[in-house]
């Protein structure tokens with residue numbers, strides 16, 4: 032039966048537990064946080080009860096229902112236009128007095144309401160009792176006690192929703208607005224005469240018009256003809272002005288005061304036993320230390336350091352145990368794919384392995400993210416995150432950010448290690464729109480985990496002696512850049528965005544629950560893994576294709592085939608007369624080579640003597656004949672000779688394959704683009720190889736090192752690390768530490784990876800801003816790198832000198848901008864109201 | 872040139888931590904004013920200025936039900952009673 036299907040809206044203040052109760056009701060997952068303003072968009076979920084389907088909507092957290100803020104407009108429009116069958120007003124029962132203002136506004140809108148007294152566990156812990164029956168009778172709505180965190184009260188809430196859905200009479204309780212009542216009645220009558228306004232609650236509309244509410248005025252103008260609308264609005268305006276003159280108080284203030292009186296009356300006698308909150312004295316004691324002028328910075332630095340130490344340092348150590356799992360997976364998949372050929376591999380194989388490698392580099396960070404996100408969830412749930420916002424707001428605000436930008440910046444990786452995707456996502460908690468936009472563009476400048484490998488690589492080549500100094504420069508200069516950029520953007524492209532004041536509640540401290548923390552850590556990590564699953568894989572395919580095609584020319588291909596045939600011929604000559612000649616002929620040769628390579632890799636992956644001998648056993652069992660050539664038995668001269676011949680063949684093949692790959696990449700589409708960019712990037716010192724690496728890192732940062740690895744491939748038997756190879760090749764080509772600095776700076780300023788830009792699109796809701804988030808950093812990065820490289824080259828500065836100069840230059844700029852911001856601020860005028868009636 | 876407000880008044884911004892005052896009226900408008908009222912900063916309400924942040928701004932206030940933090944910029948728009956007027 033469709034008419035027993037219900038639409039239910041959950042309304043309430045931030046942190047009242049709407050999302051938690053939403054999950055309890057619907058079983059769906061949603062972001063939960065003890066941090067003001069996490070929910071901005073509405074979430075849907077469905078459950079069934081005995082009578083039918085119930086769709087629940089989690090509305091944005093609102094303190095009241097005016098049209099001043101986006102959240103309130105969203106919530107109110109939903110209530111007004113979608114007209115849910117029941118509105119569940121979720122309130123923090125330990126803070127009833129302030130919460131009931133909203134309850135009264137809901138009943139004023141004539142909405143069938145259920146009052147959910149959440150956080151009853153906190154109330155009970157304080158030894159307070161709430162007379163729910165009395166409250167329910169006075170309000171005229173069902174009152175249900177819940178403990179969202181423990182899932183208590185679900186059935187009671189569900190059945191109260193059913194009950195309330197039947198009562199379409201407006202709630203009993205209405206606020207007495209004293210002297211304003213005559214005006215309300217008159218306006219209600221005037222608007223009631225218009226059929227077009229029939230579906231809008233009359234008393235509510237009258238009150239809103241008297242308050243000069245923007246949205247109410249809009250509704251009247253939309254629905255009524257010009258004259259009628261003007262008349263009604265003018266009437267309301269005159270009445271409001273007359274009231275203000277007569278009473279010496281503006282209508283909105285009067286309304287709030289009346290409501291406050293009504294709330295007091297409602298609550299009179301509702302609380303039984305118990306006195307002042309005990310929880311807040313604990314909070315007070317903690318805050319006395321944590322927010323102390325001297326202890327606060329120390330404790331903050333200590334907290335951030337602990338996050339870094341536990342998540343990044345120890346997390347990295349953990350990946351040493353998890354990496355073999357990924358390596359085994361790769362081997363397993365490699366075994367499923369078609370075998371490698373002598374000169375080229377089947378596309379399915381090279382593409383498959385490319386995808387596995389791309390995914391593995393990202394999956395390798397999963398342990399780090401699980402720990403990092405769990406720690407951050409603990410900070411949020413405990414209430415300390417709001418304190419961090421309180422401590423840092425002054426600095427952040429000066430650069431156009433917001434105290435609550437801290438969480439996104441930490442997630443993005445302030446010092447080292449983070450991910451911009453959850454960072455950008457977390458910006459939706461920032462109540463000030465302009466600061467939120469600025470934060471979205473600042474987060475990608477942080478040191479995401481994937482930038483670290485390139486830094487490590489370059490520092491290992493060029494800055495062996497100054498490695499830690501350079502790492503310090505890198506991790507702090509990104510913060511400096513982020514602050515400068517936000518200031519710049521705030522003053523320019525973002526200057527037209529809506530802003531709102533910083534008024535934030537400092538919640539009482541909670542002990543985070545294991546379940547809540549684990550769930551959030553898993554949810555956020557899962558988001559990261561999805562990024563691997565979708566975007567990164569998709570882009571990996573594109574980059575792979577761009578690197579493969581158009582491929583070698585027929586002539587070059589013929590050349591390599593001849594070379595390959597020659598190598599095999601040489602091998603066969605060496606094997607002539609050898610006892611093992613039979614097993615190493617014709618089509619067997621490629622199989623033998625693959626066997627030998629698989630064996631080498633398996634030995635590399637195996638750790639410890641027992642694992643190593645297990646590898647031996649399994650390879651011997653798989654193919655005893657091949658095994659004899661790969662590991663010649665003691666004293667078998669023929670096997671030894673054959674093994675030597677095989678090794679030389681393997682190495683010739685490797686060289687040929689490397690040459691082919693390099694030629695292919697050079698002539699590939701991506702290589703062509705990279706070379707096409709040289710005229711521009713030459714000022715920053717980048718040649719086509721570096722361009723290709725930087726281009727491919729747009730797919731995912733991790734690929735920059737992988738691509739460099741391909742481009743600076745090993746020679747012959749040499750088994751040098753990428754550091755040595757790149758070092759040798761680049762220094763031979765005249766590259767210097769200055770080039771490394773140029774690369775590092777570009778990489779630090781480089782646009783967010785593709786996954787992040789998609790998140791930027793989601794959070795800003797516009798492709799225009801997404802394009803901006805790509806283009807602006809590219810131009811900025813190229814400008815800075817070119818300037819540093821060109822000036823550095825002209826002055827003959829060394830790498831470390833250039834970096835030091837850039838560092839202190841931007842630091843000085845930061846200080847100047849910071850001081851400049853302060854002068855502007857102190858000229859701010861506190862009086863901005865138009866209150867002629869009160870000026871004396 | 873230094874601008875002085877047309878009417879000078881004692882605001883929450885001038886109150887030392889540890890002092891309790893009563894709010895007289897708001898000098899802000901629109902969204903700011905509404906937000907302050909929502910948080911319980913209504914005329915005739917008593918507030919305790921708990922502390923200022925380590926960098927002096929924002930400040931923390933204790934209201935009847937909750938602790939709220941506020942930038943000095945907005946605190947300066949909230950007029951309070953002089954203690955002897957209360």
Ligand SMILES: Nc1nc2c(ncn2[C@@H]2O[C@H](COP(=O)(O)OP(=O)(O)O)[C@@H](O)[C@H]2O)c(=O)[nH]1
Pocket residue numbers: 043044045046047048049050051052062063064065066068069070092149150151152153177178179180181412547
């Ligand atoms: N002690 C207690 N905490 C709760 C209860 N319900 C929710 N919370 C916590 O309150 C915080 C805010 O909850 P959330 O659902 O995000 O609130 P929302 O902003 O209204 O969506 C979270 O840390 C929850 O774990 C409850 O009944 N008791």
Ligand SMILES: [Mg+2]
Pocket residue numbers: 049050051062063064069070
């Ligand atoms: Mg929520």
